[in-house]
Every structure is written in structure tokens, then in C-alpha cells.
Amino acid sequence: MELRYGHPLGGEGLTRLKQFLRENGLSYDERAVFSVCAVEGDAIIAAGSLDGRVLKCIAVSPAFQKEGLAAIILTELIKEAGRRGLFHLFLFTKPENEELFGNLGFYAVEKTGSVLLMENKRDGIARFVAALPRPPAEFSPAGAVIVNCNPFTLGHRYLIESAAARCGALYVFVVSENLSFFPADIRYELVRKGIAHIPHAYPHPTGPYLISAETFPDYFFRESLSPRDLNMELDLRIFVNHFALPLGISRRFVGTEPLDPVTAAYNRGMRELLPPSGIEVVEIPRLEIGGKPVSAGRVRELLQNGDLEGIRPLVPPATFEYLAGFWGKGTGHGG
8 A cells, every 4th residue: 555645636546536526425626736656556545635734534435444555645735734724624435434533633513414515623713702802792683793704894884783683792803714815814804894893793803714725615716616515505404503502693694695606605594594593694785886886896896907986885994995095006906
């Protein structure tokens, strides 16, 4: 047996890996940046891949499942992640593999009927949520919005103001994933400034647990997806079981989505999956200015065209100040 590596794999090696995964009930993820295969002769007998901080596409041939190959593959993936400076790791696998990977240092986060998400930090998600500052208990009912704000617009502010008027405390979770035009720290800071006038709105980062590349990668890599292909159940289960229940959240607010079919499909998924868990889904009509819905996409388009005056009526002062300085630097790129 020998190990073969790809950064990522290509050519015949990739073809063989895809075939091996299909034979073991898995599919290859084209976003993988690194793969390792255990090979005997020309036959792959075990394999795994790395996508950012997520270990996935891990399979061992049934004839070799008592040979410790899962541990060997996992070790190689963890070593590669470490070389990339990634130490808080997640693992996607089938629910029936929970014990196997639990014995190798991973802990269950959440699962659906077909997929299990694990991480290499014991009680990592519970400790993350427990560390979030909380409003006084008498501020009820508690609601939540989850926003990307790429960048923060008057539409986002209107959504949050409207939601805050309908609950005693509002958790404003800002997506932490750095896969948007503007970096996460900038997006969070613009939200914080933009809602500072709402005393019972509490901004928090989502960390790697809500609408992230780990829990809902389809949100960020939607170009090749149709809305019916979205896999949102895992993300929504995490919200219900690990955020809403311990934080006492009974309402989730969303804006209507006339422009983006992926977000519209996600809203439909919330309406189907959250109410059975006791969480009301409240849709708030999208703010319109000049007869058009206000959207971050429209702001980005105006920014790329250098039309700062077109942006001014669509964003709060703090966002406009940032964007004016951003454009003045002549970068043309938001990181």
C-alpha cells in the first residue's frame, strides 16, 4: 500500500478517485484543494479530501475497513490542514460513521438523515453559543436575523428595525465566512455601526456554524446550482438545536427575496422546517427606493462602476463613508 497525493488531483488520478467514491456511495467535491489516496497496485482502497477546513469525501473500500486506513487518511488530511494554518477542523461523513470518527478525535455537531457534521473541538459549538452576550431574560420574545450585508444597506437596516419592533430582543447574526466581496470584519463593523441606535438589537458573528462553508456551502457556491438542489437542512437544524433553543429564540425574521432565487429557496426552506420546532418565520417586505428593491448586489454594481452618488441614497452614512474611502483607494476589490 502506498499514499498518493494531489493538490488537487487531476487527470487519470482524479477519474479513478471519482469512480472509487461513486462505488462507495459518495461524490467528489470539485472544491477540494487536496486529496490523498491509499493505493494497492493501481486500485484505490481509501481516500479523503480537504476543502478549506472541511475534511470530506472520506471512504474506505469494504474489503479494507479493519486495516486502520481511515485513521491514516484522516492523519494526512489533518497534517495538510496544519500546513495551511488550519487547526479548527470539520468533517462531513455519513451518520453511521459517527463512532468511527468519534474514536479518531471528532465530535458530532449536527446531522440529518444523510449527512453528519463533526468538528475536532469537544463541545465547540456549545461553547461558542454560551460565550455570546445575552440580553436580560425579561427582554422577550427573542428573535433573530442572519445577514451577510455585503455591504450593509438601508434595506438591511429596515429589516432589522422592523424585526426589532416585533420582539423584546433581537439577535443580529452577521455571516463570518470570508467568501464575500467585503471581508467579514468590515461587514460586521458596518452592521454594528448601522444598528447602534436600536438598543435591544445585539450583533454577533456567526462563527463557522451558521450559513458557513461548513454548514451551508451552497450559499456561497451557487452559480452551478438550481434552487431545488440546495442542501439547507443541516444549517437550519444547527440554528434550531444549537442557537434558537439555548438562546430562547422563537422568531426568525427574513426579508422577502424578489431577486435571488437561491435566497428565495432558503426562505421557503425556513418556512417548512422551522415552525415544527416552534420557531415562527416572519417575512418582511423588501425596502424599495426609486421603485426598485434595495440590494447589496445593486450597491456593489454601482461601486464597481464608480457611481458613488448612486450609492448614497441606498446605504447608511457609515457604509457610505467606508465605500467612499474604499473607492478612493483605487483598489477595486474588497478582499
